[in-house]
Amino acid sequence: MLVSNMATTLSGAGFFWAFLSMVTATLCCTGYYLPYWLHGTMLNATDVYFGTFRRCNYPRVDDDGAVVVVNECGRYTTLADVPSLSWQICAVVVGVGCGLLLLVGFTAIFACCISDVVSKGAARVGGVLQLLAGVLVAAGCALYPNGWNSREVMEACGQLSQAYKLGTCRISWSYYMSCIGAVLSIICFCLSFKATRGKSTIYTARV
Known part of the structure; x- marks a missing residue:
């Protein structure tokens, strides 16, 4: 009796896509979490360093009424505490983008070891998600300046600091x-169309 075994595996470009997907997710997530966007x-x-929802080193009034700098990093307690509406939106859209990149990245890595995790259609859906994630992260980066x-940025960057104008910061x-x-997420989107081989049919004789 002839038995048809349909299997879908990653192509050579697919393995590179999986690797680059994890690199992209790691870069975006690391950049998103660490508060070193503005110095x-x-x-x-x-x-003083600012991120989207975290900052390092901030002023505080001590018991004597003097303003001192607390040398530590931390996140704002709530999203509403983030000092700018633009940064609040940035934190949300970049966070969603990072989540999508992680989802596709881990799925692609599993596909390197396990058959049929990613079909041709699934790879393209993953690529579209990566494109969407890239647009979200890019939009967040464009909106951040x-x-x-905001008052907190002007304290660190001088009174000349304005929207899209750095002042003394960098x-x-x-x-x-x-x-x-x-x-890189856009490059991953392009690679996703070549990530899988066409389905192959293997016939084995069974007595």
Whole structure:
């Protein structure tokens, strides 16, 4: 009796797609979580860093009424505490984009080891999700500078700081990681169309 065994495996481009998918997800998620998007200084030239929902080193009034800088990193308690509406939107859209990239990345890695995890159609859906994620991350990166006119940023970047105008601050490396991740997600989208081989039919004789 002839038995048809239909199997779908990743192509050579598919293995590269899986690897690049995880690299892209790692870059975006790391850039999103670490608060090194914007670098400024305040009291006594202390370095201050801002992310979308976290910051490092912030001023606090001590028991004597003096303003001191607390040298630690932390996140804002709620989304409403994030000092700019643009940053609040940025935190949400980039977070959603990172979640999509992680979902596709882990699925693609599993497909390297397990048959039939990703079909040709599923790979294309994954690519579309990566394209959507890239657009969300890129939109967040484009929107982030619109929040440079907030009070907290002006304290670290000077009164010349305005929307899309840095003042005395400079862009830091987490922001660049997120931007690179957004570009790579578009490359992943293109690779997803070549990620799988066509279904092959294997016939075996069974007595």
